[in-house]
Amino acid sequence: xxxxxxxxxxxxxxxxxxxxxxxxxxxxxxxxxxxxxxxxxxxxxxxxxxxxxxxxxxxxxxxxxxxxxxxxxxxxxxxxxxxxxxxxxxxxxxxxxxxxxxxxxxxxxxxxxxxxxxxxxxxxxxxxxxxxxxxxxxxxxxxxxxxxxxxxxxxxxxxxxxxxxxxxxxxxxxxxxxxxxxxxxxxxxxxxxxxxxxxxxxxxxxxx
Amino acid sequence: xxxxxxxxxxxxxxxxxxxxxxxxxxxxxxxxxxxxxxxxxxxxxxxxxxxxxxxxxxxxxxxxxxxxxxxxxxxxxxxxxxxxxxxxxxxxxxxxxxxxxxxxxxxxxxxxxxxxxxxxxxxxxxxxxxxxxxxxxxxxxxxxxxxxxxxxxxxxxxxxxxxxxxxxxxxxxxxxxxxxxxxxxxxxxxxxxxxxxxxxxxxxxxxxxxxxxxxxxxxxxxxxxxxxxxxxxxxxxxxxxxxxxxxxxxxxxxxxxxxxxxxxxxxxxxxxxxxxxxxxxxxx
Numbered sequence: 192x193x194x195x196x197x198x199x200x201x202x203x204x205x206x207x208x209x210x211x212x213x214x215x216x217x218x219x220x221x222x223x224x225x226x227x228x229x230x231x232x233x234x235x236x237x238x239x240x241x242x243x244x245x246x247x248x249x250x251x252x253x254x255x256x257x258x259x260x261x262x263x264x265x266x267x268x269x270x271x272x273x274x275x276x277x278x279x280x281x282x283x284x285x286x287x288x289x290x291x292x293x294x295x296x297x298x299x300x301x302x303x304x305x306x307x308x309x310x311x312x313x314x315x316x317x318x319x320x321x322x323x324x325x326x327x328x329x330x331x332x333x334x335x336x337x338x339x340x341x342x343x344x345x346x347x348x349x350x351x352x353x354x355x356x357x358x359x360x361x362x363x364x365x366x367x368x369x370x371x372x373x374x375x376x377x378x379x380x381x382x383x384x385x386x387x388x389x390x391x392x393x394x395x396x397x398x399x
Numbered sequence: 400x401x402x403x404x405x406x407x408x409x410x411x412x413x414x415x416x417x418x419x420x421x422x423x424x425x426x427x428x429x430x431x432x433x434x435x436x437x438x439x440x441x442x443x444x445x446x447x448x449x450x451x452x453x454x455x456x457x458x459x460x461x462x463x464x465x466x467x468x469x470x471x472x473x474x475x476x477x478x479x480x481x482x483x484x485x486x487x488x489x490x491x492x493x494x495x496x497x498x499x500x501x502x503x504x505x506x507x508x509x510x511x512x513x514x515x516x517x518x519x520x521x522x523x524x525x526x527x528x529x530x531x532x533x534x535x536x537x538x539x540x541x542x543x544x545x546x547x548x549x550x551x552x553x554x555x556x557x558x559x560x561x562x563x564x565x566x567x568x569x570x571x572x573x574x575x576x577x578x579x580x581x582x583x584x585x586x587x588x589x590x591x592x593x594x595x596x597x598x599x600x601x602x603x604x605x606x607x608x609x610x611x612x613x614x615x616x617x618x619x620x621x622x623x624x625x626x627x628x629x630x631x632x633x634x635x636x637x638x639x640x641x642x643x644x645x646x647x648x649x650x651x652x653x654x655x656x657x658x659x660x661x662x663x664x665x666x667x668x669x670x671x672x673x674x675x676x677x678x679x680x681x682x683x
Contacts, residue, residue, distance in 0.1 A: 344515050344533045347553035351571035354591040358611040378674055381609055385590045388550055388569050
C-alpha cells in the first residue's frame with residue numbers, strides 16, 4: 192500500500208480503524224503514523240472543546256437580562272427561568288463560543304490535512320517534493336555538520352544533505368518498485384555518490 | 400584648515416592597523432615538468448593562470464596576522480603544497496581568515512585547489528585541474544586537452560571554452576553553467592543544482608548530464624551532430640530541437656517524460672537524465 196492509497200482512506204481509518212494492510216502501512220510508514228496520531232489527537236481535543244467551554248445557564252440568563260435592561264430585547268421576550276433551562280439544553284453543544292471553538296478545530300484539522308505530505312512512490316508525480324520536505328539529516332550527518340565551523344557553509348552542507356537524502360529515498364523507492372529498472376539503480380548510485388562527495392569534502396575540510 | 404588636518408590625521412591613525420594587516424608576498428618556486436600543485440585556501444580567492452615559464456609564481460595577500468601561508472616542495476619538485484592555515488592559538492574571523500592568491504602555473508603542471516568560501520578561477524591552464532569548493536564560485540575557462548574535475552557543495556560552476564577536455568563535474572546544490580564545452584567525455588551530475596549547456600557538443604564525445612531535482616537546459620545549434628536521449632522519472636521533458644526519431648531505443652519513449660533522436664550524423668551522444676527536474680532541449 193502506498194502513502195497516497197493510505198491517504199485516500201484516511202477518514203475511514205481515523206473513524207473506525209483500518210484493515211490489516213492499512214495497519215501494516217501505518218506501522219511501517221513513520222510519516223503516515225505521525226499524521227494519524229496527530230489527527231486522532233486533534234479529533235479528541237475537538238470533542239472535548241464544546242462541553243468544556245459551555246457557559247452555565249446563569250450566564251445566558253444574565254446576558255438576556257442585560258439585553259432587556261438595555262432595551263435591546265423586549266421585556267416580553269425575556270426568558271422565564273424554565274425557558275432558560277430549555278434553551279441551555281438545546282444549545283449545550285452549539286453555543287456561539289462552541290461554534291467558534293469548533294471552527295478553530297476544523298480549521299486546524301484542515302491546515303493539518305493541507306500540510307500533509309506523505310512519501311509517495313517514486314513513480315508518482317510530486318514524490319520528490321514530499322521527500323525533499325521530509326528528508327532529515329541523520330546522526331552521522333549531524334556529526335559531520337558539527338565539524339563545519341562556518342555557519343554559512345554549515346547551512347549549505349545541511350541543505351544539500353537534506354536534498355541528497357531525499358534523492359536517496361526517492362531513488363531507493365524507485366529501485367524497490369522495479370528492481371529490474373537499470374535507470375533506477377543508476378539514480379541510486381548517483382545519489383550515493385553525491386552523498387559520498389559531501390562527506391568527503393566536509394571531512395577533508397575538518398582535518399587539522 | 401587645522402581641524403581638517405586633524406581629522407585626516409585621526410582617520411589615518413584609525414585606518415593604519417587595517418592597512419598594516421594586509422600583507423602581500425611574492426614567491427617563486429621551482430617546479431618539475433609534470434608536477435602537481437596542491438592549494439588549500441578556505442576564504443579569500445584563488446586565481447590561477449598559466450604561462451610558459453618554468454617556475455610557479457605565487458602572489459598572495461593576507462588580511463590579518465592570524466593566518467599564514469605555507470609552501471612546501473618535495474626534493475624533486477614534483478609536488479608543491481600551498482596551504483593557508485591559522486596560527487596556533489589564533490581564531491581568525493571569516494574576514495581575518497581571507498587570503499587572496501594569484502598563481503601563475505607553468506604549462507603541463509597539474510593543479511588541485513580546494514576552498515570553503517573562496518571563489519576559484521582557472522584561466523588558460525595547460526595541465527589537469529581539480530577544483531573543489533563548498534560555496535565559492537568555480538570558474539574554469541580557456542582550457543584544452545586536459546582533465547577538468549570539479550566538485551562543489553553549493554558553489555556555482557561556470558565552464559567556458561573548454562575544448563577537447565575530459566570534464567567531470569559533481570555539484571550538489573550549485574548550478575552548473577557550460578558554454579562551448581566539448582570533449583571526449585563530459586559528465587555533469589547535480590542533486591539540486593540546475594545544469595545549463597550551450598554549445599554544439601562536438602568531437603564525437605559522450606555528454607552525460609544528470610540531476611535529481613534541478614533543471615537541465617540544453618541549447619544546441621542546428622549544425623550539432625548528436626544522438627540525444629532525455630529521460631525523467633517525474634519531471635517534465637520538452638524538446639524544441641529538430642531530431643530524427645530513432646528506430647530503436649533502450650527505453651520506451653513516453654510523451655512529456657522522455658524522448659530520443661538524432662541530428663545530422665549523430666556523432667556525439669548526449670544523455671540527459673533527471674529524477675524530478677525539468678529537462679528542456681532547444682535550438683540556438
